[in-house]
Amino acid sequence: MNPTNKSLPPAPLLALDTATESCSVALTLPSGQCLSRDTDIPRQHSQVLFTLIDQLLEEAGIQKSELACLACGIGPGTFTGVRIAVAVAQGLAAALNLPIVPVSNLLAVAQDGYEQLAAQGIAPPPGFRLRAVIDARMHEIYSAVFHWDGSALQQTGKEQLLSAKQLLQKETQHPSDCLAGNALTVFDELSTLPSASMLPAARSHARTIAKLAAGQPRLVEPTSLQPAYLRQQVTHQKT
Amino acid sequence: MKVLGIETSCDETGIAIYDTQAGLLAEQLYSQVDLHACYGGVVPELASRDHVRKAMPLVQECLQAAHLEFSDLDGVAWTAGPGLAGALLVGASLGQSLAWALDVPAVAVHHMEGHLLAPLLGSDPPAFPFLSLLVSGGHTLLVEVKALGDYTVLGDTLDDAAGEAFDKTAKLMGLPYPGGKALAELAEKGNPQRFDFPRPMMNRPGLDMSFSGLKTFTRVIWEKQRTQALTAGELEQLKADIAAGFQEAVIDTLVKKCQRALKQTGLKRLVVAGGVSANRSLRERLQTTWKHHGGQVYFPPVAWCTDNGAMIALAGALRLQVGQRKTDSAIEIHPRWSLESLNRPEAEG
Numbered sequence: 001m002n003p004t005n006k007s008l009p010p011a012p013l014l015a016l017d018t019a020t021e022s023c024s025v026a027l028t029l030p031s032g033q034c035l036s037r038d039t040d041i042p043r044q045h046s047q048v049l050f051t052l053i054d055q056l057l058e059e060a061g062i063q064k065s066e067l068a069c070l071a072c073g074i075g076p077g078t079f080t081g082v083r084i085a086v087a088v089a090q091g092l093a094a095a096l097n098l099p100i101v102p103v104s105n106l107l108a109v110a111q112d113g114y115e116q117l118a119a120q121g122i123a124p125p126p127g128f129r130l131r132a133v134i135d136a137r138m139h140e141i142y143s144a145v146f147h148w149d150g151s152a153l154q155q156t157g158k159e160q161l162l163s164a165k166q167l168l169q170k171e172t173q174h175p176s177d178c179l180a181g182n183a184l185t186v187f188d189e190l191s192t193l194p195s196a197s198m199l200p201a202a203r204s205h206a207r208t209i210a211k212l213a214a215g216q217p218r219l220v221e222p223t224s225l226q227p228a229y230l231r232q233q234v235t236h237q238k239t
Numbered sequence: 240m241k242v243l244g245i246e247t248s249c250d251e252t253g254i255a256i257y258d259t260q261a262g263l264l265a266e267q268l269y270s271q272v273d274l275h276a277c278y279g280g281v282v283p284e285l286a287s288r289d290h291v292r293k294a295m296p297l298v299q300e301c302l303q304a305a306h307l308e309f310s311d312l313d314g315v316a317w318t319a320g321p322g323l324a325g326a327l328l329v330g331a332s333l334g335q336s337l338a339w340a341l342d343v344p345a346v347a348v349h350h351m352e353g354h355l356l357a358p359l360l361g362s363d364p365p366a367f368p369f370l371s372l373l374v375s376g377g378h379t380l381l382v383e384v385k386a387l388g389d390y391t392v393l394g395d396t397l398d399d400a401a402g403e404a405f406d407k408t409a410k411l412m413g414l415p416y417p418g419g420k421a422l423a424e425l426a427e428k429g430n431p432q433r434f435d436f437p438r439p440m441m442n443r444p445g446l447d448m449s450f451s452g453l454k455t456f457t458r459v460i461w462e463k464q465r466t467q468a469l470t471a472g473e474l475e476q477l478k479a480d481i482a483a484g485f486q487e488a489v490i491d492t493l494v495k496k497c498q499r500a501l502k503q504t505g506l507k508r509l510v511v512a513g514g515v516s517a518n519r520s521l522r523e524r525l526q527t528t529w530k531h532h533g534g535q536v537y538f539p540p541v542a543w544c545t546d547n548g549a550m551i552a553l554a555g556a557l558r559l560q561v562g563q564r565k566t567d568s569a570i571e572i573h574p575r576w577s578l579e580s581l582n583r584p585e586a587e588g
Contacts, residue, residue, distance in 0.1 A: 047570070064339075079325065083288075084328060087294070088333070090291075091336025092336050095341050223299065234285065
């Protein structure tokens with residue numbers, strides 16, 4: 001393996017996503033065809049992940065030794081889910097000698113939102129502003145803003161952990177054209193925003209992660225792959 | 240057969256490679272103690288985060304140290320429980336992933352079985368059957384070990400584990416976390432007779448134990464004595480005397496219960512494992528007592544008394560060697576898992 005920052009990820013590329021409510025895997029073949037499998041059963045990601053991968057390889061008729069690259073949703077999402085994807089990707093990459101493309105789950109949600117608009121016949125113009133919002137529980141939201149540059153979504157600013165109030169303030173000051181993600185189903189107050197489009201069903205999926213990885217030249221070594229939690233405050237120090 | 244072992248059940252990331260022919264080939268351990276010290280105990284989420292940072296690099300360091308490639312591994316074992324679910328999941332995810340990618344058999348190991356078998360890593364391993372006293376921050380167990388997978392729990396603590404009682408007592412007197420070791424050091428300078436500590440459950444039949452009463456007893460003395468005007472020297476001596484009295488009460492209880500267990504089972508060999516087995520006074524008392532009984536007492540090297548990857552690699556290797564293996568591809572964990580629910584691998588077909 002000789003990952004460089006210049007080369008694009010090779011195929012077949014196996015993508016994993018266990019960071020959110022659905023557990024999904026996808027396989028991009030050298031032909032460009034993408035196969036995928038998923039399940040929405042909660043808290044079963046660890047039970048079914050390898051079964052889904054096996055099914056996918058069998059359907060594609062390829063051996064694990066033929067894989068050329070991995071992609072992995074690194075969060076933000078559920079802490080445990082993110083770690084399952086990262087630890088599994090680390091192991092696969094190390095044992096099969098593969099590079100990994102880390103993909104943000106917020107970008108995956110934004111990309112799904114963009115594709116939902118496209119499916120509705122809406123062609124977002126360059127500069128179109130889309131905010132991804134993932135329910136972070138504990139009354140908070142994982143969020144990031146993206147712009148459509150005519151060919152891909154580009155992140156504007158940092159990924160953040162926000163309260164609904166903070167998010168409302170930001171959107172009031174600088175409204176997005178579209179909000180996408182499951183936080184819209186959890187936080188009723190977001191429905192008061194004047195955004196033209198609300199896409200509560202936009203979600204992260206390995207298929208989207210595989211697609212995004214194909215356009216991302218960033219390849220990392222297994223030990224460099226780490227979760228992006230966003231929430232750092234997980235305990236209170238005793239005084 | 241070379242087996243990779245992964246331990247991430249609590250606050251130690253332990254990785255090792257055990258060869259059924261050549262023994263332990265390499266081991267790496269990363270302790271998170273400092274990370275949790277300022278919280279006064281293990282914070283599960285922080286533990287999980289550290290495991291996912293450290294486990295993979297330690298696997299690679301182990302392979303390098305043993306001059307092996309991934310493809311040289313014949314099996315993978317990980318601690319599936321008992322332990323913290325999030326922490327266990329990191330080791331299980333990595334372990335299952337490596338086993339799947341390498342097409343080698345995998346086995347989910349019981350953490351306590353790892354501790355029970357750890358003495359077999361030593362140069363003079365005890366033969367089956369033996370009695371095992373497992374004393375750590377999480378457990379105080381007396382187990383009859385008849386064979387691999389054949390364990391009968393004879394006695395258990397009804398409340399705090401012995402190591403936990405050490406840590407809590409230390410904390411009461413303001414010693415830094417984890418204070419068990421500091422308490423034992425302090426005890427060396429103290430007079431165990433100054434305070435008349437109780438010997439819980441000593442007069443009751445059976446092999447169960449209880450240590451939370453000792454902690455309460457300590458609190459009462461500590462609160463009462465320290466309110467008196469004491470010089471710095473007197474305060475230090477008070478701490479040392481409490482530590483000595485406390486430690487002696489714990490050791491008396493453990494020794495007495497071991498004696499009863501040996502009498503009850505007719506076993507001659509006693510193996511003492513777990514973090515508290517590093518306690519010098521406990522070792523001396525058990526050595527003396529067993530010499531007197533004509534039995535043998537075994538202490539695994541201190542490094543294998545606390546959580547480590549070597550004991551998991553060993554337990555996994557022994558099970559894989561006799562043909563046991565996981566039959567599905569689930570990332571298997573059992574945060575709660577009874578030791579007695581394990582079976583001899585032969586019986587599993």
